Amino acid sequence: MQFQGTADYVADKDLMIAVNAAIRLERPLLVKGEPGTGKTELARQVAAALGLDILEWNVKSTTKAQQGLYEYDAVSRLRDSQLGDERVNDVKNYIRKGKLWQAFATETKCVLLIDEIDKADIEFPNDLLQELDRMEFHVYETGETISAKIRPIVIITSNNEKELPDAFLRRCFFHYIRFPDAETLQRIVEVHYPGIKKTLLRNALTQFYEIRETPGLKKKPSTSEALDWIRLLVAEDVDPADLRGEAKNALPKLHGALLKNEQDVHLFERLAFMARRDR
Template sequence: MRFEGTRDYVATDDLTVAVNAAITLERPLLVKGEPGTGKTELARQVAAALDAPMLEWAVKSTTRAQQGLYEYDAVSRLRDSQLGDARVHDISNYIRKGKLWQAFEADQRVVLLIDEIDKADIEFPNDLLQELDRMEFHVYETGETIRARHRPIVIITSNNEKELPDAFLRRCFFHYIRFPDMETLKRIVEVHHPGIQGALLTTALTQFYQVREQQGLKKKPSTSEVLDWLKLLLAEDLTAEDLKNGPALPKLHGALLKNEADVHLFERLAFMARGQR
């Protein structure tokens, strides 16, 4: 069971090595990188390449680790008891299975994505240590122990919004997705916009990297944003010459610049450039 990338996802050599190392070690793969660099999509493509079902647990600021295991709905049970419902005699009727439980009881090996783990409380990763390590957990309400039939391939993403505990990091195989260079980005664009005219692509990506490297930029545009930008350029039937002859502020810049401070930065640069002519 090896991941070699897919037709729809350009995986660099170091990324494929990381995925396969995590699978071999049976450790969670912790993937970090800028937002929009394909961390979440990686899990979906690993599942597709290995022909494995995928379960996705999207973490929010209010998410608790227990929700990934199960939740006991005591309120519904109390309501049903007041109504005389016979279901109250079986407590399992009020156990809601979480994503880890679903992954553990699956009939085949699944890919489990724990997406944006850094959004949750700092104790969230530590609360999952034993379950991810031993691949089992206890259900106190029913007295049963749930063990994984097949150890899932666990992929965990983080945008680095907060540091993760050392004890959690020790149990993971780590990989940082670096922002792609020009040639790799061209390969990614070819997957999403096949046959794009070479001169347009080169000119657009040159401008894109100039935007990313601009000093004082608050938010650098990501891979997903340059793909959106190129889609708009193609929809407007713009050429390389249109981009070269345009203002310092890129055409259709709303796809690349996502806050007013960055837009004002490029407007000032354009004004200064005109004053120096």
């Protein structure tokens, strides 16, 4: 079972090595990187490439580790008991399976995505140590132990918003997705927009990297934002010469796809004003 990338996802050699190493070691793959660099999509593409189903657990700030295992609906059971419902005689009727339980219960190998684990409380990763390590957990309400029939491929993403515990990191295979260089980003764009004009693509990428490297920029535009911007350039049939002819510090065309806060917009407005004044 080897991941070689897909026609819809440009994966470099190091990333493919990391995915395959995690599969071989049967360890969770922890993927970090800037937002918009394809971490979530990686899990989907691994599943597609290997012909596996995928279960996605999207973590929020309020998410608890227990929700990934199961939740016991005591309120519904109390209400049903008051109504004389016979379902109350079997506690299993009030157990809701979480994503980990679903992954453990599958008859075939699957991919389990735990997306943006760093959004949750700092104790969240620690609370999953045993379950991810032993691939089993205990259901206290029923007294049963749920063990993985077939160990899933676990891919965990993080935007690096907070540090993860050392004990958790020890159990993972780690890979950091670096921001793609111009050649790799060109390949990514061509996958999404085959047949794009070479001159437009070259000039757009030149301006895009100049924007990312602008000193004082609060939020650098990501890969996904580059794709949105280039999509708009194609849709508006922008002349490649217009991109090449713009001043380096000018506010870029359709800048709302790249600059996502007023501080960065004001930065480019000031730079454009200064460039005009110095001519």
